[in-house]
Amino acid sequence: MKRPITAALAVIGYVIMIVPIIFVVATAFTSGSTLRFPPDGFSLRWFDEALGYEPFIGAAISSLELAVVATALALLVGVPVTLAVHRGKLPGKSLVEGLFLSPLIVPELVVGLALFQQLMVGLDLDNFSTLLVGHTALMLPYAVRVTGASLALADPALEEAARGLGASPLRAFFNVTLPILRPGIFSAGLLSMVTSFNNVPLSLLLQGRDFRTLPVTMLDYVQQSYDPMVAAASTLVLAATVVIAVIAERTVGFAKIFGGINQ
Amino acid sequence: MTAAAELIGVTQRFGSFTAVDEIDLVVPSGQLTTLLGPSGCGKTTTLRMIAGYSAPTSGTIRIDGVDSTRTPPEKRHLGMVFQSYALFPHMTVADNVGYGLKLRKVPSAERRARVMETLELVGLAHLADRKPKKLSGGQQQRVALARAIAIRPKLLLLDEPLSNLDARLRVQMRAEIRRIQAETRLTVILVTHDQDEALEMSDEMVIMNEGRIVQQGSPQQVFPRPADRFVAEFLGYENFLTAADGTPLTIRPEHLRIAEQGQGLDAKVVDVAFRGVDLLVSLDVVDPSGATVRLRADVRNDAPLTPGSSVTVIAPDDHLVSLPR
Known part of the structure; x- marks a missing residue:
């Protein structure tokens, strides 16, 4: 080890992040009926219970709907913006990019409260629409950043080459630029979906009786009963998230997605 | 055409x-x-x-x-x-x-x-x-x-x-x-x-x-x-000197010849670099206008040259190129 301090910090970081997760996953497999570590024996009964618990399933479907629609909207807005920022002759490019990345910095509670006041109270929108607006805004940075990363890596001469061979600008875009961006758009979509699905602050502030996401439902459940079913549900969400993250990593790579880490 | x-x-x-x-x-x-x-x-x-x-x-x-x-x-x-x-x-x-x-x-x-x-x-x-x-x-x-x-x-x-x-x-x-x-x-x-x-x-x-x-x-x-x-330098003409009437001249290193004495320009060997087939010789040469200029000559390996020795440099007329002033 050439840098003992960096290495030690990395290890501490991993421990802080991973140990609590191990506790949750381990307790999910308990055969007892309390959320306790170490677990009493091994069984899959709480997974069975979680998958059969109606509010969780309903909320999971709601969360999925929200994630899919918000992601689609974010890509629909974010991808053209990225193209304009990277390839167009836009004045104030960095300002525009900064604006679309800003949801990463603004506290979600602030966004949530603002949306609550303006859209739900002010415009009397239902809570699904309001949540959709909020989640779409939160997903925009991913759409802009990830497709931006794959665009920055693409050779600008590619489009020129297509033009030179006889393609109109529109044709060059569909034949060359879009196919090159496809993996980037795909992984931006996956990341957005994961982020939306797992979001708590916005969903908590904007919840309603008719529409509630899975994390919020789980939070409610924990407040009332403290059994391992919540751990089992969390483990299932975690597993799905890991699978999606691995796919995203394989298609574009996190280093490119979050930019500059390895450069 | x-x-x-x-x-x-x-x-x-x-x-x-x-x-x-x-x-x-x-x-x-x-x-x-x-x-x-x-x-x-x-x-x-x-x-x-x-x-x-x-x-x-x-x-x-x-x-x-x-x-x-x-x-x-x-x-x-x-x-x-x-x-x-x-x-x-x-x-x-x-x-x-x-x-x-x-x-x-x-x-x-x-x-x-x-x-x-x-x-x-x-x-x-x-x-x-x-x-x-x-x-x-x-x-x-x-x-x-x-x-x-x-x-x-x-x-x-x-x-x-x-x-x-x-x-x-x-x-x-x-x-x-x-x-x-x-x-x-x-x-x-x-x-x-x-x-x-x-x-x-x-x-x-x-x-x-x-x-x-x-x-x-x-x-x-x-x-x-x-x-x-500019073109001369770009094409590898490394040597620039001035004629007696003030016209700038240039010649390629491989066109310069070195003799021990005789008709030519007085010069002193500054450095000799061995390059296998040939030698790259740096010289301080007194050009026709009387100024001392640093020139490089690309000559055959068999010339016995040592830094510090006095020699004569011959710049053949048919290889000297005059440049605009």
């Missing part, structure tokens, strides 16, 4: 920077013309204006006698090979080469035949179904060339096509591009900063500096008679 392309008073400004400064250029049909110059001289900008990727600030560009100054690249019917090759990564070699034909709605059977014929020409028919990523740099370069040639363009434009290849391959490809040019009889414009490449490949060479054309002609015309000091 007809003109395949003609530039009349063409200027390109980027903000306050003038990349190309009112150049006039006639590109002869069916020949290989090189635009030669150091980086930033405006040669690539000139090529990009001919290709249609950037519109000149002022001036006229004619292609095949037709004013094409504002014609978009897709309507010019030119073949361009980019420095980065710019092969479409998601298409096979055959699809890359056939892309221009597909856009021209050439029926697929004929298209396939023309793609294979073009790949044959560059010696890559056996790799038609590979993706570009699986090819070596030299092979990618040939695909880029084939893609540009397949549409039978009015002009073939090559932007530093050999600069990303290793030294040996680069020398091979020079001959290869010449052969392809001879077989297809295309008009070729090649941008390069490598004077050896330009000398070896050109029918016509156009030397540029600071956005202007400083000299144009065949290598046989240009090489022995550089028009000014």
Whole structure:
């Protein structure tokens, strides 16, 4: 080890992040009926219970709907913006990019409260629409950043080459630029979906009786009963998230997605 | 000799920077013309204006006698090979080469035949179904060339096509591009900063500096008679001295001779570098105007020379080039 301090910090970081997760996953497999570590024996009964618990399933479907629609909207807005920022002759490019990345910095509670006041109270929108607006805004940075990363890596001469061979600008875009961006758009979509699905602050502030996401439902459940079913549900969400993250990593790579880490 | 392309008073400004400064250029049909110059001289900008990727600030560009100054690249019917090759990564070699034909709605059977014929020409028919990523740099370069040639363009434009290849391959490809040019009889414009490449490949060479054309002609015309000091230095004339009447003169290191005594210029050996076949000798020479100048002579290995010794340097008249004052 050439840098003992960096290495030690990395290890501490991993421990802080991973140990609590191990506790949750381990307790999910308990055969007892309390959320306790170490677990009493091994069984899959709480997974069975979680998958059969109606509010969780309903909320999971709601969360999925929200994630899919918000992601689609974010890509629909974010991808053209990225193209304009990277390839167009836009004045104030960095300002525009900064604006679309800003949801990463603004506290979600602030966004949530603002949306609550303006859209739900002010415009009397239902809570699904309001949540959709909020989640779409939160997903925009991913759409802009990830497709931006794959665009920055693409050779600008590619489009020129297509033009030179006889393609109109529109044709060059569909034949060359879009196919090159496809993996980037795909992984931006996956990341957005994961982020939306797992979001708590916005969903908590904007919840309603008719529409509630899975994390919020789980939070409610924990407040009332403290059994391992919540751990089992969390483990299932975690597993799905890991699978999606691995796919995203394989298609574009996190280093490119979050930019500059390895450069 | 007809003109395949003609530039009349063409200027390109980027903000306050003038990349190309009112150049006039006639590109002869069916020949290989090189635009030669150091980086930033405006040669690539000139090529990009001919290709249609950037519109000149002022001036006229004619292609095949037709004013094409504002014609978009897709309507010019030119073949361009980019420095980065710019092969479409998601298409096979055959699809890359056939892309221009597909856009021209050439029926697929004929298209396939023309793609294979073009790949044959560059010696890559056996790799038609590979993706570009699986090819070596030299092979990618040939695909880029084939893609540009397949549409039978009015002009073939090559932007530093050999600069990303290793030294040996680069020398091979020079001959290869010449052969392809001879077989297809295309008009070729090649941008390069490598004077050896330009000398070896050109029918016509156009030397540029600071956005202007400083000299144009065949290598046989240009090489022995550089028009000014910039061209002389660029072509490897390292020695600059002044005649008795004040005219600046230049001569190549390999044309200087060193004698122990006799008719010539008095000189003192400063340094002797052994280079295998020859010696590179630095000398302080008293030139005809009386000034002492540092010259370099490239002489045969058998000359017994030691630093500090006094010698005579002979600069043969037929190799001395006078430059404008």
